[in-house]
Amino acid sequence: MLEAAAEQLAVEVSDDEIRALLTDQGEDEETIAQFMESEALERIREDLRLRKALDRIAAEVKRVTPERDQIWTPDKEKPATETKLWTPGSKEPA
Numbered sequence: 001m002l003e004a005a006a007e008q009l010a011v012e013v014s015d016d017e018i019r020a021l022l023t024d025q026g027e028d029e030e031t032i033a034q035f036m037e038s039e040a041l042e043r044i045r046e047d048l049r050l051r052k053a054l055d056r057i058a059a060e061v062k063r064v065t066p067e068r069d070q071i072w073t074p075d076k077e078k079p080a081t082e083t084k085l086w087t088p089g090s091k092e093p094a
Contacts, residue, residue: 006053013048021048 015036022032035041 002050002053005057006049009017011049011053011055011056013045013052016043
C-alpha cells in the first residue's frame with residue numbers, strides 16, 4: 001500500500017539526498033563514493049522513497065476528532081427491550 005502511495009505521489013530520492021543522509025550520519029567522502037557504486041544503493045533509495053511517502057502522508061493528514069455524541073453505536077438504533085429466552089416447556093407468547 002505504501003508503494004502505491006509513493007507511486008501516486010511521485011516520490012523519488014535523488015543521489016544528492018542519499019549523499020546528504022550519509023554525510024549527516026558521519027560517513028566520509030570515500031565511503032560515500034564506494035556506497036554510491038554498490039548494489040545496496042537501490043535498496044536504500046527504495047527505503048528512503050517509502051519513508052518520504054509515509055512522512056508526506058502523515059504531514060498531510062487531517063486529524064479527525066469525533067465528538068462522543070456523534071459516534072455511531074448500533075445499540076442506539078434499537079429501542080431498549082427486555083430480552084426473553086425461550087426454553088423447552090415454556091409457552092410462546094401469543
